[in-house]
Amino acid sequence: MELRNLRTFQVVAEHLNLTKAAEHLGYSQPTITLQIKALERELGHSLLNRVGKKTFLTPAGKVVRQYTEQLFSVMQLMEEELNHLNNPFGNLVVAAPEFYCTQYMPHMLKSYLEMHPQVNLQVISCSSQEALRRVNNHEADIGIIAGTCDLSDIYASVVDLEEFALVATPEMIAGRSFSEVLEQYPFLSYQEGCNLDGFISQCLAEINYSPQSVIKCTSEETIKRSVLNHTGVAFLSTALIQAELRSGAVEELHRFSRRAETSIICLKRRKDEAAIETFAELVTDVWQSVRENQ
Incomplete structure (x- = not known):
């Protein structure tokens, strides 16, 4: 049974006029007649009766019209669902450290919502x-993390180093040598379990620095404010303290040769979902330009 013939019958049943049905479908009237006869x-x-100049549905025509409308309604729903696979829709949860949320996200969110409202x-x-954990446990769709990811189910794409x-x-450094500053002041560090633990250890080994006194902090912002308070x-990250470095509020004791990856992550099996894929593409495309304009 050809869908074309069913579609022609649906239009004829709606108008009950072969001329109008032909105009609607862009067919000639003889073509309409041939398609209806093929379906019958x-x-x-028999699906149609003609009495004088008027066309009526037979009892069989009324049944076929009912199911034809249901058929094309279901087909429309199917097409809409298939379109959703190619067009982002629904909820998208993004998990990221505070610095990324405040410095990068506002630009990205505005652009993304303009494209995909x-x-x-x-x-x-x-x-x-925590972003890694949330993505792995289906509590977030996308994460942006500092450091590497070794989980087998996670797809990671590097967006920055x-x-x-x-x-x-300057007050802490004034009149003191490099070693004296390190000896006199505690080391402000992330809480244990930070995704950068291994990277930090490698960097500190670069300058043979083993802090004797360590203060654990919950966020980069807490660490930065504690430094500014001479703690x-x-x-x-130099990106986090660009403004403070420019103003002289903080000074570098040492810039490390190693760089840490910044990656956008999601579950491997979900990376081709439209909402996730388009957001990841936006992050990749605009990350560096946002950073340069800070």
Whole structure:
């Protein structure tokens, strides 16, 4: 049974006028007649009656019209569902550290929603380790993390290589040698389990620095504010403290040669979903330009 013939019958049943049906479908009237007759032969029932100049549906025609409308309604729903696979829609939860949320996300969210207004975005500020956990446990669709990811089910795409420096305030450095500053002040560090633990250890080994006194902090922002309060020396991304470095509020004790990966992550089996794929592409496309304009 050809869908074309069913579609022709649906239009004829709606108008009950072969001329109008032909105009609607862009067919000639003889073509309409041939298609209806082919459908009647296939079904074994007459579908239309003509009385004078008027056309009526037979009892069989009324039944076929009912199911034809249901058929094309279901086909329309199917097409809409298939279109959703190619067009982002629904909820999209993004988990990322506070610095990324405040410095990068506002630009990206505006651009993304202008392109895909049918997506409902939610941004969660958390540590990189927590972002990894949330993505792995289906509590977030996308994460942006500092450091590497070794989970087998996670797909990671590097968007940046961050530089890090050991920093202190000018007041802490004044009149003291490098070693004296390190000996006198505690080291401000991330809580244990940070995604950068291994990277930090490698960097500190570069300068043979084994802090005797360590203060654990919950976020980069806490570490930065503690440095500005002359509490201790800190290991921080230079992107996070660009303004403070320019103003002289903090000074570099040492800039490390190693760089840490910044990656966008999602579950491997979900990376081709439209909302996830388009958001990841946007992050990749605009990350560097956002950073340069900070």
